[in-house]
Amino acid sequence: MSTTGNILFSGVGGQGILLASEITAYALLSAGYDAKKSEVHGMAQRGGSVTAQLRYGKKVYSPLIEPGKADILVSFELMETARYLPYLHKESRVLVNSQQIKPPAVANGQIAYPVNALDSITDQGIDVVVVDAFDIAQEAGEVKAANVVMVGAMSTFLPMAVSVYEEIINTRVPERFREVNLKAFAAGRKITD
Amino acid sequence: MTDESSLWMSGNEAIAMGAYEAGVKVASGYPGTPSTEIMENLSKYEGVYTEWAPNEKVGLEVAIGASFAGVRALATMKHVGVNVAADPLFTVSYTGVRGGLVIITADDPEMHSSQNEQDNRNYAYAAKLPMLEPSDPAEAKEMLKEAFELSERLDTPVLFRITTRIAHVKGIVTKGEMLSSKVECGIEKSPAKFVMLPALARNRRKVVEERMIELVKIAESGEYNRIEDGDRKRGFITAGVAYLYVKEAFPDAAVLKLGMCWPLPENEIKAFAATVDELIIVEELDPFLEHHIKAMGVECHGKDCIPNQGELNTSIVRTSIDPDSAPELFAPAELPMRPPNMCAGCPHRGVFYNLSKMKDVFVSGDIGCYTLGFLPPLSAMDSCVCMGASVTIAHGMAKALGDAGKGKLISVIGDSTFMHTGINGLINSVYNDSTSVLVILDNRITAMTGQQNNPASGCNIKGEAANAINIEKLCKAVGVKHVEVVDPHDIKACKTALKKALELDEYAVVISRAPCVLLPEIKNAEHNPYLTTTENCQGCGTCVKLGCPAISWTPMTKDEAVAKGYKEKQKGYAVINEVQCNGCGQCFALCKFDAINRKGE
Numbered sequence: 001m002s003t004t005g006n007i008l009f010s011g012v013g014g015q016g017i018l019l020a021s022e023i024t025a026y027a028l029l030s031a032g033y034d035a036k037k038s039e040v041h042g043m044a045q046r047g048g049s050v051t052a053q054l055r056y057g058k059k060v061y062s063p064l065i066e067p068g069k070a071d072i073l074v075s076f077e078l079m080e081t082a083r084y085l086p087y088l089h090k091e092s093r094v095l096v097n098s099q100q101i102k103p104p105a106v107a108n109g110q111i112a113y114p115v116n117a118l119d120s121i122t123d124q125g126i127d128v129v130v131v132d133a134f135d136i137a138q139e140a141g142e143v144k145a146a147n148v149v150m151v152g153a154m155s156t157f158l159p160m161a162v163s164v165y166e167e168i169i170n171t172r173v174p175e176r177f178r179e180v181n182l183k184a185f186a187a188g189r190k191i192t193d
Numbered sequence: 194m195t196d197e198s199s200l201w202m203s204g205n206e207a208i209a210m211g212a213y214e215a216g217v218k219v220a221s222g223y224p225g226t227p228s229t230e231i232m233e234n235l236s237k238y239e240g241v242y243t244e245w246a247p248n249e250k251v252g253l254e255v256a257i258g259a260s261f262a263g264v265r266a267l268a269t270m271k272h273v274g275v276n277v278a279a280d281p282l283f284t285v286s287y288t289g290v291r292g293g294l295v296i297i298t299a300d301d302p303e304m305h306s307s308q309n310e311q312d313n314r315n316y317a318y319a320a321k322l323p324m325l326e327p328s329d330p331a332e333a334k335e336m337l338k339e340a341f342e343l344s345e346r347l348d349t350p351v352l353f354r355i356t357t358r359i360a361h362v363k364g365i366v367t368k369g370e371m372l373s374s375k376v377e378c379g380i381e382k383s384p385a386k387f388v389m390l391p392a393l394a395r396n397r398r399k400v401v402e403e404r405m406i407e408l409v410k411i412a413e414s415g416e417y418n419r420i421e422d423g424d425r426k427r428g429f430i431t432a433g434v435a436y437l438y439v440k441e442a443f444p445d446a447a448v449l450k451l452g453m454c455w456p457l458p459e460n461e462i463k464a465f466a467a468t469v470d471e472l473i474i475v476e477e478l479d480p481f482l483e484h485h486i487k488a489m490g491v492e493c494h495g496k497d498c499i500p501n502q503g504e505l506n507t508s509i510v511r512t513s514i515d516p517d518s519a520p521e522l523f524a525p526a527e528l529p530m531r532p533p534n535m536c537a538g539c540p541h542r543g544v545f546y547n548l549s550k551m552k553d554v555f556v557s558g559d560i561g562c563y564t565l566g567f568l569p570p571l572s573a574m575d576s577c578v579c580m581g582a583s584v585t586i587a588h589g590m591a592k593a594l595g596d597a598g599k600g601k602l603i604s605v606i607g608d609s610t611f612m613h614t615g616i617n618g619l620i621n622s623v624y625n626d627s628t629s630v631l632v633i634l635d636n637r638i639t640a641m642t643g644q645q646n647n648p649a650s651g652c653n654i655k656g657e658a659a660n661a662i663n664i665e666k667l668c669k670a671v672g673v674k675h676v677e678v679v680d681p682h683d684i685k686a687c688k689t690a691l692k693k694a695l696e697l698d699e700y701a702v703v704i705s706r707a708p709c710v711l712l713p714e715i716k717n718a719e720h721n722p723y724l725t726t727t728e729n730c731q732g733c734g735t736c737v738k739l740g741c742p743a744i745s746w747t748p749m750t751k752d753e754a755v756a757k758g759y760k761e762k763q764k765g766y767a768v769i770n771e772v773q774c775n776g777c778g779q780c781f782a783l784c785k786f787d788a789i790n791r792k793g794e
């Protein structure tokens with residue numbers, strides 16, 4: 001592959017974006033790509049908006065995705081998807097967890113949650129796939145595995161085989177969460193397969 | 194990434210590995226984003242002594258001591274930490290080293306987690322020290338090892354600068370060979386080198402200048418700096434992460450990449466400049482390279498096009514140089530902000546809720562998770578400058594205001610920040626008879642940077658039991674007569690303690706003590722949340738004003754209120770999210786209508 005692929009993960013601090021981006025990164029690496037990933041640590045992780053930026057290709061220099069160049073946006077929270085609209089292009093693929101986490105001004109009752117936030121993306125002709133990752137994870141046995149449901153749903157956008165992800169979950173996830181995560185991955189993948 | 198020795202690592206993990214491979218024996222640091230994970234990871238390697246120091250000056254001096262004893266030593270800190278450590282830094286430049294000594298400064302362009310955006314390359318110039326600057330995790334690991342070799346070779350401490358986009362970027366890193374110090378560990382007395390009295394320091398001052406000449410030769414040798422040939426119409430000089438952006442924005446251009454950003458290779462720069470039609474210096478933050486290159490008499494572009502604030506990225510670099518290349522982007526959607534917030538059940542909230550009710554009190558704040566008490570709905574912090582400054586600023590205000598400040602000045606500081614530099618301010622406040630009140634927010638840990646132990650925590654960097662400084666005894670020993678410990682979750686007791694301290698005619702300390710909810714003892718405890726009995730809720734909104742992320746407000750129209758059996762004028766009701774609630778009981782303490790109760794009670 002000559003060009004570089006760009007995957008943007010977005011959501012709220014504490015939603016497991018780091019693990020999701022790690023599994024994806026390991027899958028790309030085992031397929032032989034070079035990769036770089038930028039993470040957010042520190043203050044913003046206390047419930048603020050967070051992203052992880054994953055870039056892969058033959059040789060990757062910059063760890064940051066340029067505006068207008070995200071090929072895949074995986075958002076773990078509904079309205080957080082729209083925050084990264086300037087990163088998208090016409091052919092971007094967007095996956096959204098339908099979960100809503102109220103930002104302070106909404107929780108205080110000052111303003112309403114922007115339930116139609118995805119319109120700003122679909123209005124541009126960009127296809128958005130909404131995943132009820134929370135419910136699916138709950139069914140799989142652990143709500144915290146919603147992040148892996150999203151990885152599963154995204155896996156059909158990338159060339160790696162299912163076995164690659166399974167191997168990563170089996171080797172990189174603590175043993176007591178493996179089973180649930182494998183289930184969550186499979187359930188997520190079904191959605192886009 | 195097929196071969197075994199290749200690893201997927203963050204810059205900070207790679208640096209820890211580099212320190213291990215370089216044969217570092219002693220490492221000391223104080224947490225600070227984006228540097229923290231270096232020490233955390235290094236502490237997991239066998240054969241390296243690691244510690245959290247109470248502050249960066251202490252940490253650097255510990256590393257200097259280890260170097261004087263003949264082992265390789267590392268000090269790590271965030272950019273502002275170097276300000277704290279600047280005193281030993283400038284003089285260890287004169288003494289030089291025995292075992293290799295490297296000081297890592299982790300700068301934070303864009304201020305992702307910092308109070309300022311200072312460019313610490315300026316310290317290399319000011320302290321007359323070499324500075325190495327890698328571009329990515331793989332290079333960081335290799336370069337750190339070279340830094341130790343350089344340190345011993347030229348008898349110099351070496352500054353090593355990383356930025357957030359190296360520290361917190363993951364990339365492929367290769368395991369390398371183990372090195373060891375060329376110096377023998379042991380006591381060696383060399384007063385002429387180590388005792389910096391004026392007469393001896395004057396001699397060392399000369400050595401520093403001679404060393405700089407040697408360093409320039411190394412800079413010229415191409416050991417750290419390289420030319421990547423390409424189109425010479427436009428040539429770039431760049432360093433650090435900016436190099437990566439240049440490579441992507443202008444892949445065909447000739448580039449002089451500086452791995453050593455101080456001192457500069459004047460001859461090589463001049464020679465490179467002579468072969469390109471137009472020379473552009475691309476660097477984040479200050480025009481550091483640009484100023485020094487212009488001082489060589491070399492004509493170049495730099496901050497006339499590249500921004501001098503915030504982070505760069507490929508697109509900023511490209512469009513600053515070729516404005517016509519700016520792509521058309523989708524306009525940003527209008528969305529509510531999502532700033533960070535203190536966790537559900539955070540002990541700090543109990544104190545800040547009370548402070549938010551004291552409208553005529555000036556809250557002199559400090560840095561830590563509790564700085565979030567500044568944000569609405571609490572909005573209870575009136576200043577925040579640097580670590581430790583809460584105590585001293587309140588004292589300064591007290592002296593300036595005299596009687597007008599009595600009962601109106603409170604400083605708030607975390608336990609780690611108190612240990613860092615708050616203690617000095619406390620001593621001053623006692624000595625010089627302050628009338629302000631000091632609130633120490635003791636959540637047992639350095640929380641903001643990710644739960645590191647500190648001198649009051651009772652554990653060391655590895656989590657093993659350690660001596661714990663007793664904060665109340667310390668305050669008393671220093672001479673504070675009124676020291677009261679309160680549970681911040683008990684909102685009323687907390688209010689009483691604060692009021693009482695404010696009314697006293699002497700310096701008073703209130704210690705708010707309850708653990709951070711991200712500590713294992715709380716995280717692994719039985720989940721025992723509070724629940725809302727919504728039919729009892731009268732819509733007073735008191736609990737919502739705590740700003741706890743587990744509590745949300747459901748607004749109602751008149752009709753909805755009536756339909757739900759509420760009074761017509763009730764505007765909404767509060768709901769606790771059971772999964773998020775950490776059971777601290779603060780909202781329970783505030784609710785007058787029996788609408789909040791422990792689950793199952």
Ligand SMILES: Cc1ncc(C[n+]2csc(CCOP(=O)(O)OP(=O)(O)O)c2C)c(N)n1
Nearest residue numbers: 224225560561562607608609610639640641
């Ligand atoms: C000189 C300096 N060193 C390090 C930091 C990074 N830093 C900011 S606050 C803080 C400590 C916070 O711990 P504590 O005072 O216990 O408050 P908590 O976060 O636990 O509420 C650190 C390490 C800094 N801002 N300045």
Ligand code: SF4
Nearest residue numbers: 536539562640709710
């Ligand atoms: S990490 Fe700890 S101190 Fe920081 S906001 Fe959360 S509970 Fe409070």
Ligand code: SF4
Nearest residue numbers: 538741774775778780
């Ligand atoms: S008890 Fe109340 S204030 Fe404490 S965490 Fe639960 S909802 Fe928040």
